[in-house]
Amino acid sequence: MPRPTLVRLATxxxxxxxxxxxxxxxxxxxxxxxxxxxxxxxxxxxxxxxTVIDEAETEALRQEARESVPPIEQINExxxxxxxxNVTGVFDDVQxxxxxxxxxxxxxxATEAPPTTVAxxxxxxxxxxxxxxxxxxxxxxxxxxxxxxPEAEGARVDTGVDRIAVTxxxxxxxxxxxxxxxxxxxxxxxxxxxxxxxxxxxxxIPEGYVVGSPNYQQLVECDPGDTxxxxxxxxxxxxxxxxxxxxRVTATHTVASDAIATLAAAAxxxxxxxxxxxxxxxxxxxxxxxxxxxxxxxxxxxxxQLQTAQQRLRSSPPQVVYLDTSPPGPDxxxxxxxxxxxxxxxxxxxxxxxxxxxxxxEEAAQAVEDVQVDYVxxxxxxxxxxxxxxxxxxxxxxxxxxASQAEADVGLLAVLGVLVGLLGLYLSRFRAEFWARPRMxxxxxxxxxxxxGAVRATVVFQPESSWYVLPAVAFGFMTTVLFDSRIAVxxxxxxxxxxxxxxxxxxxxxxxxxxTLAPIPFVSSVTSRGGFRTAVVFxxxxxxxxxxxxxxxxxxxxxxxxxxxxxxxxxxxFGISAIASLVALAALQFFESAFDITTSLxxxxxxxxxHEALQLLQEKAFGTFNHSLMVGTLAHAAARAIGANALLARxxxxxxxxxxxxxxxMFIENQFGIQNPHDFMTPLESAEVIRRHVSxxxxxxxxxxxxxxxATGIVSHHGxxxxxxxxxxxxxxxxxxxxxNDFRHIGHKPRTAETAIVMLSDSLExxxxxxxxxxxxxxxxxxxxVDRVIDxxxxxGQLSESPLTLAEMTSIRSAFLDSLVGHYHxxxxxPNFPGT
Numbered sequence: 001m002p003r004p005t006l007v008r009l010a011t012x013x014x015x016x017x018x019x020x021x022x023x024x025x026x027x028x029x030x031x032x033x034x035x036x037x038x039x040x041x042x043x044x045x046x047x048x049x050x051t052v053i054d055e056a057e058t059e060a061l062r063q064e065a066r067e068s069v070p071p072i073e074q075i076n077e078x079x080x081x082x083x084x085x086n087v088t089g090v091f092d093d094v095q096x097x098x099x100x101x102x103x104x105x106x107x108x109x110a111t112e113a114p115p116t117t118v119a120x121x122x123x124x125x126x127x128x129x130x131x132x133x134x135x136x137x138x139x140x141x142x143x144x145x146x147x148x149x150p151e152a153e154g155a156r157v158d159t160g161v162d163r164i165a166v167t168x169x170x171x172x173x174x175x176x177x178x179x180x181x182x183x184x185x186x187x188x189x190x191x192x193x194x195x196x197x198x199x200x201x202x203x204x205i206p207e208g209y210v211v212g213s214p215n216y217q218q219l220v221e222c223d224p225g226d227t228x229x230x231x232x233x234x235x236x237x238x239x240x241x242x243x244x245x246x247x248r249v250t251a252t253h254t255v256a257s258d259a260i261a262t263l264a265a266a267a268x269x270x271x272x273x274x275x276x277x278x279x280x281x282x283x284x285x286x287x288x289x290x291x292x293x294x295x296x297x298x299x300x301x302x303x304x305q306l307q308t309a310q311q312r313l314r315s316s317p318p319q320v321v322y323l324d325t326s327p328p329g330p331d332x333x334x335x336x337x338x339x340x341x342x343x344x345x346x347x348x349x350x351x352x353x354x355x356x357x358x359x360x361x362e363e364a365a366q367a368v369e370d371v372q373v374d375y376v377x378x379x380x381x382x383x384x385x386x387x388x389x390x391x392x393x394x395x396x397x398x399x400x401x402x403a404s405q406a407e408a409d410v411g412l413l414a415v416l417g418v419l420v421g422l423l424g425l426y427l428s429r430f431r432a433e434f435w436a437r438p439r440m441x442x443x444x445x446x447x448x449x450x451x452x453g454a455v456r457a458t459v460v461f462q463p464e465s466s467w468y469v470l471p472a473v474a475f476g477f478m479t480t481v482l483f484d485s486r487i488a489v490x491x492x493x494x495x496x497x498x499x500x501x502x503x504x505x506x507x508x509x510x511x512x513x514x515x516t517l518a519p520i521p522f523v524s525s526v527t528s529r530g531g532f533r534t535a536v537v538f539x540x541x542x543x544x545x546x547x548x549x550x551x552x553x554x555x556x557x558x559x560x561x562x563x564x565x566x567x568x569x570x571x572x573x574f575g576i577s578a579i580a581s582l583v584a585l586a587a588l589q590f591f592e593s594a595f596d597i598t599t600s601l602x603x604x605x606x607x608x609x610x611h612e613a614l615q616l617l618q619e620k621a622f623g624t625f626n627h628s629l630m631v632g633t634l635a636h637a638a639a640r641a642i643g644a645n646a647l648l649a650r651x652x653x654x655x656x657x658x659x660x661x662x663x664x665x666m667f668i669e670n671q672f673g674i675q676n677p678h679d680f681m682t683p684l685e686s687a688e689v690i691r692r693h694v695s696x697x698x699x700x701x702x703x704x705x706x707x708x709x710x711a712t713g714i715v716s717h718h719g720x721x722x723x724x725x726x727x728x729x730x731x732x733x734x735x736x737x738x739x740x741n742d743f744r745h746i747g748h749k750p751r752t753a754e755t756a757i758v759m760l761s762d763s764l765e766x767x768x769x770x771x772x773x774x775x776x777x778x779x780x781x782x783x784x785x786v787d788r789v790i791d792x793x794x795x796x797g798q799l800s801e802s803p804l805t806l807a808e809m810t811s812i813r814s815a816f817l818d819s820l821v822g823h824y825h826x827x828x829x830x831p832n833f834p835g836t
Contacts, residue, residue, distance in 0.1 A: 007438045012424055015445035016416045019452035023412060023502045034393050035463040039557050040382045041505045044392070046375040046399035054371040054391050062365035069361045071352040073302070079349050080297050086345040087293055090253050091286040094260065097248055098267035099208040100240040105200040108217030132222035134194055135186040136230035138164045138179050140275055141212055148232040159276060160184060161235060163204045169195040191224035198233055205235060206275035212236030237275070239268045255344050262337035278324065281334070285320050289338035292318035296342070300350035313343035375399050387557060415501050419494055420448065426490060434483065439595045443482060444491075451475050451495045455502035455512070467508045467555065468547040468573040470499065471580030472515035473539050477523055478584045479516075481599045482591055485524040492516035507554025514546035515577065526600055532585065540577040547573030598709035603647040606654065606710060607632075613658060613704040620661040623669030627765060628654050634761035634819050635754075641815035642808040644753040652713025652758045655706060659697030659714065663689060669769075683730035687723050687743045694718065694747050716755040717762050718745035719798040749801045756802035757812060764789045764816055768824075777824035779817075786816050 034040070139148045139160045148158050160183020168175040170190045177185045198216040205211075212234040222228040245264040246257050263285065270280040292313070301309050317339025321330045375381065375395055382392040423444070427435045434440045451472075458470040472495050479488040496513030503509070519539035526532050551569035556562050585601075592602050605611065618625040632653035639649035664670040666677060666689045678686045697714040727743040750756035767785050768777070775781055790813060793799055804812070 004436075004438060008424065008435075008441050011438065011441050011445050012420050015448050016413065016420050018445075018449040019416050019420075019498065020409075020413045022449060022452040022456050023416075023498070024409065025456055034388050034396070036388055036390050036393070038388055038463075039555070040384050040386050040388050040392070041503070042384050044381040044396050046377055046379045046381060046395070048399050049377055050375050050395070050398040052373050052375065052391065052395045052398050054373050055394065056390055057371040058368070061371065062368045065364040065368050066361040069357070069364050072356045072360060073350055074353045074356070075297075075300065076349050076351050079347050079351070080294075083297075083345050083347050083349075084290065084293060086253070087289055087341055088286070090249065090255060090260075090341055090345075091263065091282075091289070093249050093252065094245060094263045095267045095282060097240055097245045098264065098271055100238040103210050103238060105211060105216070106214045108197075109214040109219070129191050130225035131188045132191045132224060133186060133227040134168060134189050134196070134220060134222055134230065135184060135227065136166065136196060137183050137232045138166070138185070138198065139183045139232060139234060140206070140209065141234035141236045142272075144212065144234075144236045146213055146232075146234050148234070156272070156276065161204070161206070164198060164202055165204070167197045169197070189222060191222050191226075194220045194222055194228075196220055196230045208237055208239065208271035209235040209275060210238045237272055239271060242268070256340050259337040259340040262333045263341075266334060281320075281322055281331075284322065285334045285338050288318040288320045288335070289342050292338065293342045293346070296346060297349050301346070301348045302350050303348040306346065306348045310343040310346055313339045313346065318342070385557075387559075412501055415497065419497050420445070423448075423490060423494060431487065434487070440483070440597075443591065443595050443597070444479075444487070447475060447479060447491065448494060448498070451491075451498050452502065455499050458508070459503055466569055466572040467503070467505065468511065468551070468569045469576050470508065470512055470515070471576055471583075472499075472512045473519055473543050473577040474580035474584040476516040477519040477535075477539065477581050478588060478591070480520050480523040481588055481601065482595075482597055485520050488520045488524075489517065492520075505554070507550050510554070511546055511550040511573075514550070515543040515573070518542035518546065518577075519581065523600075532601065536578060536581040536585070539581055540574045543577040544570040544574035592707070596708050598648060598651075598707040600647060602707060603651050603710075606651040606706065607647065611704075613700065613706065614654060616661055616700075617658060621657075621664035621667070621670050623672070624657050624660045624664065624667060627669050627769070628657055630765045630823070631656065631758065631761045633823075634765060634816055635757050637819045638757045638761065638812045638815040639754060641811040642753060642804075644757065648709060649754040649757050649761075651710045652717075652754060653761060655697070655701065655710055656713045656717040656758055656762060657693065657697065658700050659693035659695065661700070662693070662696040666690070667693075678726075683726040683733065684742060686729075687726045690723055690726070691746055694745060712752070712755055713758045715747040716750045717759050718747050719749040719759060719793075719796075720744050720747060721793075721796055721798055749798055751801050751803075753802060753804055753808070756799050756804050759798060760790060760793060760812065760816070763793065764820075768820060772824065777820075779821050782820045782824065783817055786813055786820070 137148055137160060139150075139158050141148075142156045142158050143149070143152070150158050150160075152158065160179065160181070162179050162181045162183060164179040164183070164185075166177050166179065166185045168177065168187055168189055170192055173190060175187045175189055177187045179185045196218050198211070200211045200216055213231075215231045215233050218231055220228055220230045242261055242264045245267075246260045249255065249260045249264075250257055263282070266282045266285055270282045273280055296309055296313070299309070314336075317335045319330050320334035320338060322328060373391065373395070375398075381395045381399070382388060424441070427441070427444075434444075454471050454475075458467065461469055475491055475495055476488050479491040492513050495516045496509050499512035500506070500509035519535060519542075522535035522538045522542075523532070526535055548566045548570040552562060552566050555569065556565050588599060588601055591597060592599055608614075614625070617628065632650040635649035635653040636646045638644075639646040660667050660670070665674065668676065678689075681689070694714060698711060701711040701714060721744065722740050723743045723745065727738065727740060730738045730743065750759050764786060767789050768782065771777075771781070771785055790809065
């Protein structure tokens with residue numbers, strides 16, 4: 001078997017296997033993915049008996065069992081602990097803030113004792129001076145007036161403080177005494193000046209009190225035998241202002257300020273009460289609040305009872321009773337404050353235990369037995385067009401035999417094999433130019449596999465989107481550009497078949513076919529990049545219309561809103577088609593390079609005057625550049641006249657003489673103001689130089705990555721014809737002993753319509769340029785040149801391998817004549833215009 005045939009056969013087998021594998025990926029290949037809520041694409045019957053659990057009905061019964069279990073409520077000890085901490089925290093903060101910040105002691109009245117003068121006066125006598133009795137008092141200054149008045153009227157009077165250490169220094173003698181229960185201290189001391197000192201930081205000073213006078217260090221003069229009295233030393237209470245306590249507590253606790261004011265007043269009063277030995281009141285308020293808090297918790301407060309409990313606390317607060325007041329009884333302000341504190345922080349403590357409730361409900365649900373549905377052989381599971389349920393899907397899975405699945409796989413493989421085989425048969429019979437190129441066969445196979453992948457991806461994403469996410473437009477787009485419109489029509493039929501077997505949805509198969517056909521008329525006639533962008537938009541719009549029509553006929557269920565389904569389908573189709581077309585445009589460059597294909601896009605790039613190869617030609621061989629442009633004009637017109645690829649013909653014409661840039665002055669059109677070098681060369685040397693511009697052109701074409709289809713114009717634009725001028729020159733010099741093969745070009749004869757047209761255009765342009773330098777280019781003269789050039793090529797056999805027919809040759813003659821007459825048109829001679 002010939003190697004090309006083996007390659008084609010291997011390509012066909014690989015295409016079939018790959019497409020089958022892609023369509024079978026992730027599930028059975030015989031059926032599409034069924035989705036709950038979608039319409040059944042066909043009738044499904046039980047192939048074997050089976051039992052299926054009705055998950056939906058079972059779950060409904062289990063849900064009823066769950067709902068029958070009431071919520072389980074329990075006391076939340078964590079909440080109780082948190083609330084208790086918040087309540088006691090307020091009392092702790094108020095009590096801690098009752099005493100003011102430590103104060104610096106006042107400057108003492110005296111700092112040191114003066115020397116004793118009495119002793120000095122009596123040193124000369126033998127009589128010992130009589131000592132003096134020094135006394136003083138340290139007291140709680142209730143009125144904060146600095147005066148000791150224990151007999152004053154009122155509930156609280158100034159009271160002495162016992163066990164306060166007092167140091168007395170007389171000369172070198174030091175005495176230490178302690179105050180008695182009445183705060184009085186006394187000591188016999190030598191007569192003279194005595195320094196009385198009391199430590200302001202004495203540990204026996206009641207908490208919250210400070211020395212209120214500089215008398216804590218004073219000088220007292222005592223005469224011998226007298227009783228002298230030191231100034232009283234008052235201790236005054238150091239309390240924080242109530243307003244400051246309120247501000248600092250409410251900054252950290254969201255509590256009513258009047259409640260904090262009551263607590264702050266009670267805490268401040270307890271500082272004085274503690275110093276006076278009275279029972280404190282603040283702990284009673286605190287204990288009443290805590291007792292009432294736990295009394296409320298004992299009632300099991302639920303979230304809907306919380307507000308009632310808070311109102312109860314405010315309207316009927318805990319009773320705070322003082323037994324040491326006159327008369328004994330409750331304190332309304334303290335009671336209200338305790339109730340407000342508890343109400344503020346109270347939370348529901350009898351809550352639903354979510355974990356326990358869920359566990360109990362789940363146990364009840366698990367006790368419900370599965371609902372089973374039995375199917376017998378050939379029993380109808382779901383009819384076509386009926387919304388699919390989970391029971392239907394499970395029943396189909398259970399009652400489908402392995403043998404039937406295998407049969408479906410084999411059937412899919414058979415359908416794909418027939419499809420690829422028919423495509424190959426068509427190419428071999430009717431498109432020999434593609435059949436002869438194995439690369440094109442491989443490319444067509446790749447596109448088919450990609451189409452299978454697109455269908456499979458659509459099946460996967462359809463449940464979350466729509467059937468109309470199928471990017472079928474991209475395959476029509478790429479096939480038209482890479483091949484032609486006729487092959488694109490075949491691709492549309494192939495994509496439709498693949499969609500049919502991949503989805504088993506008739507509507508999807510119809511849409512796939514129509515969407516693949518959509519871009520063909522728009523892309524096949526494109527001659528500019530703007531045309532491609534326009535083709536993308538119109539292709540997407542056409543696909544959207546096809547989606548709307550298909551959806552309205554195939555995919556509208558009995559409960560669906562027609563216009564909603566149609567609108568969503570059209571929106572998906574338009575968006576996906578537009579994106580797919582743009583992706584296809586981007587992919588074309590890869591396929592062009594990988595498979596050496598010349599597309600309209602690449603031809604547009606090649607015919608752009610800014611192409612680097614044309615820039616080189618213009619810079620190095622300006623005459624050849626102008627010649628190539630004119631050849632391109634003639635070739636484009638002739639190709640259009642016979643329906644050939646006009647863009648390809650123009651591109652070939654632009655680059656056919658690219659090799660002349662290597663030796664530009666060796667060609668007459670580039671010899672500006674210089675002598676012809678061929679006048680100094682032998683005919684064989686000249687023929688070698690002229691012949692080399694073909695091989696140089698091929699090298700440059702590879703360098704500039706010019707596609708082989710275009711580079712063929714370089715090889716075939718002279719065919720294997722004889723360089724007539726140098727051949728005749730050699731004969732005139734050497735007689736008939738000249739080998740004509742030494743003067744033949746190294747190319748081959750044109751084998752396509754486009755290369756034949758380029759050959760004729762090249763020769764015709766050169767002949768016209770030579771003839772009409774000395775002859776008037778009348779239509780008759782032009783026609784003679786056209787006929788002579790074409791006849792010469794025909795007689796020389798240069799067109800023997802081209803597919804041109806006589807009818808096409810006639811059309812080409814007319815196109816050449818029209819183009820040249822237009823080019824050499826007569827001009828009006830303007831009077832007094834320079835040159836006339």
